Amino acid sequence: MRNALRACCRPEPWKRGPVLTALALLLGLLLPLHATITDFAGLGSLVESVLPWLGVFIPVLLAAALWRRSLSAATALLLPAVAWTTLFGGLLPDKSHPGGDLTVAAHNVGAANPDPTGTARTLASSGADLLALEELTPQAAPLYEKTLAKTYPHHAIRGTVGLWSKLPLSGTRAIDIMNYGPLAATKSAAAKLPENRALHTTVTTPNGPLAVYVAHLGSVRLMPRRGFWTSSRNIGAAALTKSITTDPNPRVLLLADLNGTLDDRAFTALRTHLHSTQQTSGTGFGFTWPATFPMARIDQILYRGLEANRSWTLPKAGSDHLPVAATLTWP
Numbered sequence: 001m002r003n004a005l006r007a008c009c010r011p012e013p014w015k016r017g018p019v020l021t022a023l024a025l026l027l028g029l030l031l032p033l034h035a036t037i038t039d040f041a042g043l044g045s046l047v048e049s050v051l052p053w054l055g056v057f058i059p060v061l062l063a064a065a066l067w068r069r070s071l072s073a074a075t076a077l078l079l080p081a082v083a084w085t086t087l088f089g090g091l092l093p094d095k096s097h098p099g100g101d102l103t104v105a106a107h108n109v110g111a112a113n114p115d116p117t118g119t120a121r122t123l124a125s126s127g128a129d130l131l132a133l134e135e136l137t138p139q140a141a142p143l144y145e146k147t148l149a150k151t152y153p154h155h156a157i158r159g160t161v162g163l164w165s166k167l168p169l170s171g172t173r174a175i176d177i178m179n180y181g182p183l184a185a186t187k188s189a190a191a192k193l194p195e196n197r198a199l200h201t202t203v204t205t206p207n208g209p210l211a212v213y214v215a216h217l218g219s220v221r222l223m224p225r226r227g228f229w230t231s232s233r234n235i236g237a238a239a240l241t242k243s244i245t246t247d248p249n250p251r252v253l254l255l256a257d258l259n260g261t262l263d264d265r266a267f268t269a270l271r272t273h274l275h276s277t278q279q280t281s282g283t284g285f286g287f288t289w290p291a292t293f294p295m296a297r298i299d300q301i302l303y304r305g306l307e308a309n310r311s312w313t314l315p316k317a318g319s320d321h322l323p324v325a326a327t328l329t330w331p
Contacts, residue, residue, distance in 0.1 A: 023057075024073055024080060034051060049260060058081055099309050103327045104128055107314075107321065110135055117143050120147035126325055133163075155169070158172065161196070163201055167205055175200055200243065213240070213244060217240070219232065220260065233266060244273055261298060273304060274304050277310075278300075289320065289322070291321055301325075308329075
């Protein structure tokens with residue numbers, strides 16, 4: 001009799017786990033509507049920086065729903081599952097294909113890199129025709145120049161960024177991405193590097209000129225009073241986007257440490273003008289930072305007027321970032 005009364009008093013499966021159901025619905029709305037989140041104290045950018053990782057909560061909530069025997073929560077989880085698959089499912093399959101006229105690589109070599117010579121040798125062995133390096137220090141730059149000279153007869157350095165090339169370079173100039181608009185933020189604490197963090201150059205290829213940009217946008221910080229501080233990064237993103245959108249060359253390549261993922265709203269305008277090699281020819285997310293346990297792809301190879309054949313990350317090479325590489329075809 002007592003057991004019968006308990007059974008009658010138990011909530012039905014559709015009524016169990018109301019909190020789990022609410023969390024599942026909230027997650028299902030957060031994924032597709034992340035752009036509507038306020039960016040006060042950088043909240044929107046912070047969420048977008050970890051957006052793919054929100055999918056981890058789906059199996060966690062599913063396990064809790066099964067434990068609670070909540071049909072409503074399990075059913076509600078269909079919403080975030082579909083949303084996550086729609087946003088990121090296309091990244092998982094291998095999208096590479098044979099061919100390629102040009103192999104490029106980019107790496108934030110790290111201002112505190114203990115072995116610049118070893119890093120340079122590792123990168124040179126990648127077979128890249130173009131090699132972009134970011135976060136060069138005045139002390140380390142000559143070591144990279146010396147070590148890479150044999151493989152790359154052409155190179156250009158402007159401030160903390162440089163491009164090494166097997167093909168001739170011309171018209172190299174620095175791009176000011178630190179003072180675009182009112183720069184209200186304090187300087188980045190990244191090893192007290194020189195001011196310039198971006199360059200533009202033209203690579204002479206057998207198929208015609210290629211405009212190449214190398215950039216290292218400002219760092220982002222989680223700060224007690226400012227929240228997720230992105231001011232310097234966002235100013236650089238706007239300046240870089242303006243330079244690329246006004247470039248008359250129909251074929252453009254950007255090799256950069258963006259200090260943010262492409263899901264971040266700071267790169268909305270940039271995404272409308274350039275394609276990501278990882279999204280069009282890679283496998284998986286291609287996370288690059290931190291190198292010991294990559295959780296975000298903040299190092300990018302972006303392009304227009306070309307076709308991407310393959311995109312991948314290279315092994316750790318003395319920095320807290322992983323190098324990125326891609327092969328592209330001239331249409």
